[in-house]
Amino acid sequence: DVKVTQSSRYLVKRTGEKVFLECVQDMDHENMFWYRQDPGLGLRLIYFSYDVKMKEKGDIPEGYSVSREKKERFSLILESASTNQTSMYLCASKGNQPQHFGDGTRLSIL
Amino acid sequence: AQSVTQLGSHVSVSEGALVLLRCNYSSSVPPYLFWYVQYPNQGLQLLLKYTSAATLVKGINGFEAEFKKSETSFHLTKPSAHMSDAAEYFCAVTHSGTYKYIFGTGTRLKVLA
Numbered sequence: 053d054v055k056v057t058q059s060s061r062y063l064v065k066r067t068g069e070k071v072f073l074e075c076v077q078d079m080d081h082e083n084m085f086w087y088r089q090d091p092g093l094g095l096r097l098i099y100f101s102y103d104v105k106m107k108e109k110g111d112i113p114e115g116y117s118v119s120r121e122k123k124e125r126f127s128l129i130l131e132s133a134s135t136n137q138t139s140m141y142l143c144a145s146k147g148n149q150p151q152h153f154g155d156g157t158r159l160s161i162l
Numbered sequence: 163a164q165s166v167t168q169l170g171s172h173v174s175v176s177e178g179a180l181v182l183l184r185c186n187y188s189s190s191v192p193p194y195l196f197w198y199v200q201y202p203n204q205g206l207q208l209l210l211k212y213t214s215a216a217t218l219v220k221g222i223n224g225f226e227a228e229f230k231k232s233e234t235s236f237h238l239t240k241p242s243a244h245m246s247d248a249a250e251y252f253c254a255v256t257h258s259g260t261y262k263y264i265f266g267t268g269t270r271l272k273v274l275a
Contacts, residue, residue, distance in 0.1 A: 058205075083261050085261075092267060094265045094267040100168070102261055142206065145164045149213055149256070150211050151254075153204075153206040153207070155205045156203070158203065
């Protein structure tokens with residue numbers, strides 16, 4: 053079975069902090085994704101990566117950056133956290149179909 | 163461009179009744195379609211997928227979905243609801259030429275005793 057592991061299930065940070073969300077997959081997948089999930093809005097794609105050091109913006113990249121130094125690890129970075137970034141963050145990976153998801157990180161920015 | 167519409171943000175059924183969750187898609191190329199389930203405070207778990215093989219797709223936990231090209235639909239069904247089916251369900255579409263999935267806004271299923 054594919055395993056996608058997100059480093060934290062719950063995280064509380066303060067406005068202005070730099071926040072790192074980590075995601076690791078164990079299936080040698082090329083593609084990895086970061087989404088945020090908000091009630092009534094479904095899943096919105098923040099960034100994705102199709103290879104090491106390669107990344108593309110998704111639909112809502114503002115205020116975020118990503119890093120993929122190794123194939124198995126994809127990090128989401130909130131450069132200066134703001135309260136409107138309080139959300140559920142989901143990481144996914146994909147070889148062929150489908151995407152496989154981690155358990156999510158519920159991030160609160162105070 | 164692709165899109166997904168899930169009709170009904172909340173659906174309630176009685177235990178033992180038929181579950182029907184609706185998904186309509188728009189795609190100018192042959193689509194791949196998915197249903198995912200999300201239990202509270204968890205990630206998304208794949209229920210089933212359509213990737214251009216059989217149009218009637220069987221998934222886990224007794225769910226199935228039928229791809230109907232003429233109706234651009236991929237509705238999710240289960241003959242008899244169980245209390246453990248209470249969750250949020252997401253339909254998603256993609257195609258072979260892209261990495262991106264387009265997700266619907268979700269349908270929250272409530273099962274009444």
